[in-house]
Amino acid sequence: MELRLDIQSNQKQVVIRINGVMDIATMDAFHAQMEQLPSTFSSLLLDFSHLEFVDSTGIGAIVELIYLSQEKNFTIRFEGMNEDIKEIFEMLGVFRILEALKKEGA
Numbered sequence: 001m002e003l004r005l006d007i008q009s010n011q012k013q014v015v016i017r018i019n020g021v022m023d024i025a026t027m028d029a030f031h032a033q034m035e036q037l038p039s040t041f042s043s044l045l046l047d048f049s050h051l052e053f054v055d056s057t058g059i060g061a062i063v064e065l066i067y068l069s070q071e072k073n074f075t076i077r078f079e080g081m082n083e084d085i086k087e088i089f090e091m092l093g094v095f096r097i098l099e100a101l102k103k104e105g106a
Contacts, residue, residue, distance in 0.1 A: 001025065001053070005033045013043040019050040022058025030061055042074050049080030059092050066094070070101050 003026035006017040014037055022030065044065070054062075069076040076098070081089070089095055 003029055005030070007033065007037070009038050009041060011038075012041055013045065014038065014041050015045045015047065017047040017050065021053045022051065022061065023053065023055040024057040027057050027061055030058075034061075034065070044069065044074055044076045046076070046078050047080045048078060048082075048085055051081075051085055054085060054088060056092070059088065059094060062089075062094060063097060066098055066101060070104075 001021035001023065003021055004019040006019065008015045020026070046062070046065075066076055078089075
């Protein structure tokens with residue numbers, strides 16, 4: 001299985017379209033691409049429309065991005081989740097973490 005990230009950015013926003021599989025086998029590639037992001041932007045949009053599968057390693061990488069958004073002071077949004085992915089995120093508390101950090105930062 002493979003992971004491809006389509007990244008579009010300008011000075012204010014970065015949009016990452018996640019295609020394929022986020023699992024332990026693809027995390028090195030994911031982290032390498034995250035290190036290539038511009039240093040200054042105010043908004044990150046993760047589009048999960050083409051995400052086929054995510055395991056706990058992939059969820060961990062998303063949670064890391066959520067915490068990084070607090071550290072680097074950018075907003076993070078999700079879109080395009082299918083019901084299976086949404087259910088996994090809910091079950092593992094990703095949305096609760098995101099909401100708690102939003103309230104903390106407000």
